[in-house]
Amino acid sequence: QVRLVESGGGLVQPGGSLTLSCAASGNIFRINAMGWYRQAPGKQREFVARITSDGSTYYHDSVKGRVTISRDNDKNTVSLQMSSLKPEDTAVYYCNVGFFWDYSSFEAGSPTDSWGQGTQVTVSS
Numbered sequence: 001q002v003r004l005v006e007s008g009g010g011l012v013q014p015g016g017s018l019t020l021s022c023a024a025s026g027n028i029f030r031i032n033a034m035g036w037y038r039q040a041p042g043k044q045r046e047f048v049a050r051i052t053s054d055g056s057t058y059y060h061d062s063v064k065g066r067v068t069i070s071r072d073n074d075k076n077t078v079s080l081q082m083s084s085l086k087p088e089d090t091a092v093y094y095c096n097v098g099f100f101w102d103y104s105s106f107e108a109g110s111p112t113d114s115w116g117q118g119t120q121v122t123v124s125s
Contacts, residue, residue, distance in 0.1 A: 002026035002114045006095050009119030017083040022095030022116055024076040032098035032111040034071050034078035038091035085123045092118040
């Protein structure tokens with residue numbers, strides 16, 4: 001069983017900053033990529049940012065330059081620093097982690113996907 005616990009959401013004014021964190025725990029041999037997605041009311045869940053096991057980062061065009069994703073491999077955590085927030089950034093943000101249960105799955109390159117419960121980010125004056 002793997003558990004993802006997100007924190008850091010809340011209400012922030014336009015132009016403000018917020019940092020989300022996600023901690024993974026449980027039966028994990030090794031973590032692969034880690035990322036963040038978001039879902040606004042009435043919309044589909046969309047990709048926000050991703051960081052691979054070697055530290056390569058990828059961002060959705062709508063957040064480039066305003067968001068930084070980072071990870072701490074010792075603590076199995078991933079963070080999302082957001083600045084210059086806009087009302088359209090309002091959404092529930094979900095942590096996504098790909099991990100390997102054991103060496104066999106790692107050797108096979110078959111990570112398992114896990115999702116957090118989501119944390120609300122509201123950007124409003």
